[in-house]
Amino acid sequence: MAQPPSQYTGFLYFVVRSPAPFVAHVQINRPQKLNAFHEAMWLELRDVFRRLSTDPDVRVVVLTGAGDRAFSAGLDIQAASQNPVLQGGGGGNDTDIDAARKAASTRRHISEFQECIGSIEKCEKPVICVLHGISYGLAIDISCCADIRICTRDTRFAVKEVDIGLAADIGTLNRLPKVVGNFSWVKDVCLSARDFGADEALAVGFVSQVHESKPGAVEAAVQVAKFIAAKSPVAVQGTKEILNYSRDHSVEDSMSSQT
Amino acid sequence: MAQPPSQYTGFLYFVVRSPAPFVAHVQINRPQKLNAFHEAMWLELRDVFRRLSTDPDVRVVVLTGAGDRAFSAGLDIQAASQNPVLQGGGGGNDTDIDAARKAASTRRHISEFQECIGSIEKCEKPVICVLHGISYGLAIDISCCADIRICTRDTRFAVKEVDIGLAADIGTLNRLPKVVGNFSWVKDVCLSARDFGADEALAVGFVSQVHESKPGAVEAAVQVAKFIAAKSPVAVQGTKEILNYSRDHSVEDSMSSQT
Amino acid sequence: MAQPPSQYTGFLYFVVRSPAPFVAHVQINRPQKLNAFHEAMWLELRDVFRRLSTDPDVRVVVLTGAGDRAFSAGLDIQAASQNPVLQGGGGGNDTDIDAARKAASTRRHISEFQECIGSIEKCEKPVICVLHGISYGLAIDISCCADIRICTRDTRFAVKEVDIGLAADIGTLNRLPKVVGNFSWVKDVCLSARDFGADEALAVGFVSQVHESKPGAVEAAVQVAKFIAAKSPVAVQGTKEILNYSRDHSVEDSMSSQT
Amino acid sequence: MAQPPSQYTGFLYFVVRSPAPFVAHVQINRPQKLNAFHEAMWLELRDVFRRLSTDPDVRVVVLTGAGDRAFSAGLDIQAASQNPVLQGGGGGNDTDIDAARKAASTRRHISEFQECIGSIEKCEKPVICVLHGISYGLAIDISCCADIRICTRDTRFAVKEVDIGLAADIGTLNRLPKVVGNFSWVKDVCLSARDFGADEALAVGFVSQVHESKPGAVEAAVQVAKFIAAKSPVAVQGTKEILNYSRDHSVEDSMSSQT
Amino acid sequence: MAQPPSQYTGFLYFVVRSPAPFVAHVQINRPQKLNAFHEAMWLELRDVFRRLSTDPDVRVVVLTGAGDRAFSAGLDIQAASQNPVLQGGGGGNDTDIDAARKAASTRRHISEFQECIGSIEKCEKPVICVLHGISYGLAIDISCCADIRICTRDTRFAVKEVDIGLAADIGTLNRLPKVVGNFSWVKDVCLSARDFGADEALAVGFVSQVHESKPGAVEAAVQVAKFIAAKSPVAVQGTKEILNYSRDHSVEDSMSSQT
């Protein structure tokens, strides 16, 4: 793969390469911790995608996780446990703090967390997400913000909200019912936090393709990316925007918003 | 199965048992009439689910129909024929009654009917519905309000609105397009009132599992229920609520409602 | 097939027959041009469906394309190239025209184009669309407005927005996310404009049935139409309306709109 | 005043003149019946406003009622009494007709009635309505669709829904809460059907100006019309459209619909 | 005034009389505490309005507060201080309780509080509220749910959310921007919690009438009530429902909900 463009070099947790003209490949790069996320990472994720969104040399983005074992194990519980605002309840000495002020601070913090992950959806360029191995919790939040999902045969997915008990959802519970048209299945996996595999993800439409190996899946994603990158970028970006708008509006409103 | 808790003993048409800790099993209990519903039944259904909603000893509910032949044959036509407000048109001597007043009464009646069935959706605890045999009309309205749908191989489903010609829908036409992401199929079964079976229901995602026998299906439902009951009840109930809210709101509105 | 009823005889590009009582069969009739559309055709399409909508002798409509090769190749590019308002950008001598006035004219024109195609959705009677052969671009816009989609084994579908680069979408991008509950797939085909075939269309739920031959598919559509035509037309038309309303509104709003 | 342009000459109940360049003056012309409306009139009203909407020689419309006594006395009760679909309840021999079919017919009829009156709102050009004398019922529906309301000192207004008991509202109950930001007053006049005068209408903001005489009020309306007609018609028409869109959408949705 | 009808006799905090045929007069009856509310009172309020809603002998309701000094001083702070769920933050020993469980309990409690006050809005009959003297906090929540507001010259209003700091609003902040069309004023009084008087309330449209004395104001309310009670109750109740629906929906949605 090509070397990273200079404007994407300063990042600690993400590597950005260009495997083909107009295609950027973003890799979550904390494999020794199964690409689990802490706050500095999601702030950096937002920076990466904001730059990609307006970079004239990028038309399509492929998003993967480094290493063999995990796209992402989700929230880094150890780090989060040191971050009081991510705890739903509160610490031990509530009496020392104005509880309402703390609640306001938590809201602002959660809101920023949601916004960071949502930067993938807000990115004007299509994002193709390749999942493999452990893909838990935040991995689902992230991939629901991507446009196209591809995975490997060995992927293990799980929606972890009921296990983690975070004060608020980072997006899975809001987006998954609109990503997959099978409400019985959506509720099953969200209410139970059970694992599910690649075949099930393909059958319900959570992913569009399943590949035997991670290199094969990444190669397939890059092929789709190159195919899309050959189209008019204005039309492609307009299409992404209209499709996301249509998801959240009536047919009439989304049609009138274009004319 | 365990004996019914005392607060659920006074019901004529429903039996409530506890097959496992924190799991309630509600059985529609009018098997000699194929569990067809009349007004007293849906009023009682609402009472049952309101109590379950706030009962601290209940975390998950399994809903089934008694007998071998039917989850429910739907509306008890014979009983409904004696209930003039459920007739779309009106009786023979309209001139004797203020038509507008009758229309208002019908509206209030339909609205209460919808609310009774909707108490399953409003119930704060997840509801797993096990369908078998004849599952017509109101059986679909009811199961669309449940969170997870499981059925037996022999289930015969049908959306009966165009056959019954009720003055207003009790919920299927409003919920089914959001339960199953296949609008061509939804319109096919709703416009034709044709039967469909378990395989078709599974293929389009109306149900999540198909089992060979009713006991097997009920056992599977109880297993899912026990699995969910082992999670944090606050997180589980919050998840149900957010998922239902997300179905009806834009991603932005449902995210902001949590922060 | 029966002869066309007299009120449908004056059309240049559509043939309307009655293959069974209360069933109308509308054929797009420009096979020598692969049923590609120009402006006179979509204006005529609106006329046809407006008449069908209120014709008491019609209860269900079947829509097909004439000839062996295509349901429709989409927009007639040659004709559109002579129609400046369908061009996103503008002609060569912009300085001669008030650009804002031209934009307003384009908006009105696109809005009328959308409305013409939308007359299929607005038609009070269910519309069953049978696709075959080339079914590109406008073919998808049109079939998304139909209620039930059936196709032949040889159908080649493609969403052509990113290839055509029309100033605004005629409805596919707004309706497809609500027709098929698989957002990864919807984005894949919309962002890439790639072809897809009958099996894929069936698997994701874009079509409900696949038939080996065009006559077989048309016959199947007529059978469904006859089945529906035997039901209460008031209930059938009310069901179509509620289902479309439900697609665009919350469960609560669509339920209250009926009472 | 100038002679009517030829395309507006065939109307029975409306006179269209051009008191100034780019200004059309539409007069409801059934003064001997206090400009009360029957069905042929509202169908004609729609024709008039559809033509004005696209007429390049018209930029602003002034709407008045002929004669000294009334802008409009509302629905022509005598004519309506011969039109069974406008009756909420139904005629004497309901048993002879399929009640549901009749309900469907009534719905379609009311819907068309609403659409005819709504053609004033849909008209792309601003409409300035001058009310005088009796302005009851339909006069309010009509003027709520206009953009700017002016009246004479002697105007007597009344919202007549609770007196007439029509099967459905023609728009006042839907628009008035968004036209006047005083919900206590809106409910007072709508629930009581009481008369109110020009001063009250001005105080609550239902009208923008009150004039002593009808000629004075018409002259003031024409002055406003001429003032607006001197602005860029594209900007004026865009402004009308955005303001109406904003009324019905969130700030965010209405802002994004413009970009 | 007439004696209370028997079904309204069991209440501790409300007196219901019938000053005229079809008119009910509900009096908040805790004058020694300035009609301040505690939980038992708002539960009782809901019972009263639910009965009035379906009572065929009641067509219009007048709501007042007993005594000379206050319509209501709002929430009974002393009682609320003993009710931990109404405290935004939490008590002293948070570590003893599952904070998330407590949050869920608070939500359910607030939700029930909102629903009790909202029963005035849900009541199918118009409600005319007469405010006098101290009308703080909950007095505004309550009167925003009424349809028509009348007050005495000596009324002192205040929106107390920023003073009380309750965990959630009981409705004023949600309804006031739709009751009064002056957002600068709404924000002024809500952000500052400052007092305002009858003249200011009339000028901005919060009340429709100001009277010199409480008896005069009540008499005026009864006169309006009698006037409305003489109209068709079906039309009056339909009008209330449509107006409230219109407040919360687009013109198009509220029009289509009627047809």
Place this chain on the structure above:
Amino acid sequence: MAQPPSQYTGFLYFVVRSPAPFVAHVQINRPQKLNAFHEAMWLELRDVFRRLSTDPDVRVVVLTGAGDRAFSAGLDIQAASQNPVLQGGGGGNDTDIDAARKAASTRRHISEFQECIGSIEKCEKPVICVLHGISYGLAIDISCCADIRICTRDTRFAVKEVDIGLAADIGTLNRLPKVVGNFSWVKDVCLSARDFGADEALAVGFVSQVHESKPGAVEAAVQVAKFIAAKSPVAVQGTKEILNYSRDHSVEDSMSSQT
């Protein structure tokens, strides 16, 4: 007035002082050009309000314009004329540029412009805007984003969209119908771009107070600010957020978003 806090010193076009504890006073500071805006200014405005939003030493903001003659004359036409993306139509040699690409660039630009002005509304602290002298175009966009509006006797307001003919509105047309509940007046001033004065602004509720002099108006604003600053900042900021949310959502949605 106090000296500006150090974090607000680097700005070219805005001066930030602290006239009282927890109160910030922001002054638009380009009096020699009547405080007209160019792009660098609105970008700076966003920076100012983003810092104020999270500054723990600020609870309320007062916004004024420097100099005697104008709060703001609006868009700096001279500067805008050199900024091609703010032109609705396009430059002279359209054939040299990809028109669609240019349209996309314009959209992004307008969207950023809207977001900059909207930072006043997004600011978590209440903003009190004091208008004086010339207050045209962008002055209205800006003040509609503020929470409370106060003006001097000599203020001349005008909504300039139809005069400027900008490609898209920066917010006035979207917010004004929700700020002032008098749609006839809103349309009058927006469609005509006519001037209006302080008395008219007060009568329709666009401003809450009118003062004889600018120092008097600023002093009054600071008094209101100090009064609000003495309340619980958490409750005040929550109130601002709920009121803005309520403006754009149904009562039910805004109530449920709080529980």
